[in-house]
Every structure is written in structure tokens, then in C-alpha cells.
Amino acid sequence: MRFSRKAPVAATAIFAASAFVLSGCGGNAGAQSSGSASSGEVNLIAYSGVWQDQYNAAVVEPFKAKYPDIKINYVSKRSSAEMLSALQGQKGNPATDVAIMDNSVSESGNTQGLFDKVDATAVPNLANVPDKFKNKDGYGPVVMLDAVGLVYDTATFPKAPESWNVLWDPAYAGKINVNAPPSLLGLSLTAITSKMQGEDYTKGIDAAVARLKELAPSVQTFAPNPDEYQNVITGQTVLGLGQNARGQFYSDQSNKKIGVTFPKEGTVFQINTVNLVKNAPHSAAAKTFVNYALSAEAQSAFAKALFYAPSVSNATLPAEVKQRVVPTDGSLNIVPLDVTFLSSARDKWTDTWKRQIITK
Structure with missing residues (x-):
């Protein structure tokens, strides 16, 4: 598939409204291009x-x-x-x-x-x-x-969970970290849940929202504090969303205390x-x-x-x-994300999470 607006990607946070002026940068902003290809x-x-x-x-x-x-x-x-x-x-x-x-x-x-x-x-x-x-x-x-994965405590799960449905298992209530939108992880979970519920997220996410509302009482935190990886490493949570690359890195840093896996229902790039x-x-x-x-x-x-x-x-x-990086040969089950659609839907999805899902 040619990389385009409909290429599979993961969404990121909403666009901040305030302008930011880079600090610590050399050169004068807007000045005529200076230097050369080697200096x-x-x-x-x-x-x-x-x-x-x-x-x-x-x-x-x-x-x-x-x-x-x-x-x-x-x-x-x-x-x-x-x-x-x-x-x-x-x-x-x-x-x-x-x-x-x-x-x-x-x-x-x-x-x-x-x-x-x-x-x-x-x-x-x-x-x-x-x-x-x-x-x-x-x-x-x-x-x-990279791709979004399920991060988990390897002591609680000696075998990697196979399904995203483990997040809804009452046995782990209160021990789950879900980074809500505008985080790209929360937006990705919305699209994945929508697929699991058999709906087309570009036409509506009512079924996904209903399912995520069922998950909300089991979530300890909807924000990365200190972050989704450290929450598992320190034992604050046992399940959460994360990116494969960082999950692999922190697995090594924590002596395999944390694991990361791609559940069978699919993931997003x-x-x-x-x-x-x-x-x-x-x-x-x-x-x-x-x-x-x-x-x-x-x-x-x-x-x-x-x-x-x-x-x-x-x-x-x-x-x-x-064997630890995301395969790009088509072997990974990918939920395709429409970049143009997500650019327009990001704010609405974030507001929906705030009003309907994050209620505590």
C-alpha cells in the first residue's frame, strides 16, 4: 500500500493552541538560509x-x-x-x-x-x-x-495476554492504566475497540464508547503519571497501553518486569x-x-x-x-487509520471521552 492519507497510522494528541518559540537554537529565525551542506x-x-x-x-x-x-x-x-x-x-x-x-x-x-x-x-x-x-x-x-501494544506485568501474566478483552476482566479492576485522548494511545484504543464491536469508526463510535464506559470503573488512572511503563514496573498497575519500542526498552531496563504484546484483535501503527x-x-x-x-x-x-x-x-x-521491532511485512494484524478523518475527529473523540467515559 502506498503511504498516503489513508495509510495505517496511530493518532497523536490534539493540536495545542498556544504558539511556542524555540529556545536555545542557533541562527536567526526567518533569516536568509545560512551555512552549507557540510557546515x-x-x-x-x-x-x-x-x-x-x-x-x-x-x-x-x-x-x-x-x-x-x-x-x-x-x-x-x-x-x-x-x-x-x-x-x-x-x-x-x-x-x-x-x-x-x-x-x-x-x-x-x-x-x-x-x-x-x-x-x-x-x-x-x-x-x-x-x-x-x-x-x-x-x-x-x-x-x-512502531505500533501500539498491551503492556503487562510479567509476574501477574507469565504468559502474554492474547486479547484486549483482558482490560475488562474484573480480576484486574483498579490495576489498569489507560492513557485517554488526546493521547495517541487513547485514540488508538478507541479505534481498536470500535473494530472489536463491529463498527466503522469513521461513521460512528457509539458501540466503542459504550464498551469503554464499562471499562472506566476498572481504570486506576487515565493519565501517564509517572508514565504507563513505570506504573507497571513499580506495581501500581498490571495492565496498560504502550508503544512496542518503549515497552521493549523498559523491559530490558527492568529485568523483564514489564512485557509488551500485540493482541489478536489487532493494533495500529x-x-x-x-x-x-x-x-x-x-x-x-x-x-x-x-x-x-x-x-x-x-x-x-x-x-x-x-x-x-x-x-x-x-x-x-x-x-x-x-524479532522485537514491529514487522512491516504485512504479518501484523493492523487496524487501518484514516489520517484525514482522525485530524477532523480528534477533538470530538477527546471531548466524548471527557464527557462520557472519564466520569470519576
């Missing part, structure tokens, strides 16, 4: 936390070693929605060069004129991205893939794209960075560091890593 700086906006730590170690630092005359200024945000808000605030005076974010949000950036198209002349490694992972209109391609900001202040160096981000070297290193599946066809992974 200057790149202002990068991407995820915070463990993602930032591992991406810096696996990709940014090796890039700096290869291009010592290019400085990377990394500005982190917890969600893609926060990144988009920052870029919207800079639209007339860009301070950012490259953005890595969830596709459902970058698609909105494309339609708003925030990003430039990417071509293989300036970014040669684009040739190694399969057509299904390229944007149909030529904007930022997929740079890595989380697809991150790498995007060139339109009228970026350092466009030449930015293209050099995007090209490196799409290299087999960078993608293999990040897969080993944080278990994200590569998007390029020439990346190779050790067998023990390959």
Missing part, C-alpha cells in the same frame, strides 16, 4: 525523554562525528502536537529546520504549508525508502515505525516522518541531516537502541533485534 547548524525538533536520549546517542552524535562542522540544536517536546504548535507559531519566521513527528500530525503540517517536499536529488537516501513509506505528494517520508521545514534558516545542512536520518547506518543504530523498525530497505538488523 553551519540544524535546528531539530523531536520527542523528549528516553526517545531523545537514545536518538542523540544512536543518530545525532554519529552525525556530528561525520559532519563536525554542523551543529545540531535539539529542542524536545513530549508530543507531535506540541511540535506542530511550535511550527505554526513560527510559520512567518521559521526557526526550525527539521521536524520528526507522527504522520497524522505531519500530514496537517503538509496541508498548512509548513513543510517542503523532499526529493532524491537533495536527499539521495530517499531512494532506499519503499514507495509505501513515501508521502504521495512528495513531503517528508517515513523515518521509523505509529509512523514517524522526517520533515524539512519550509523556508528553514539552514536548509542545506538540514537536507544533509535528513539524508543521514534515512541512512541504513542511522536507522539500524536507532533500531538497536530503541527498537523502532527502520523505514529503509537497505537497513540490516541482528536477529535478536529484528
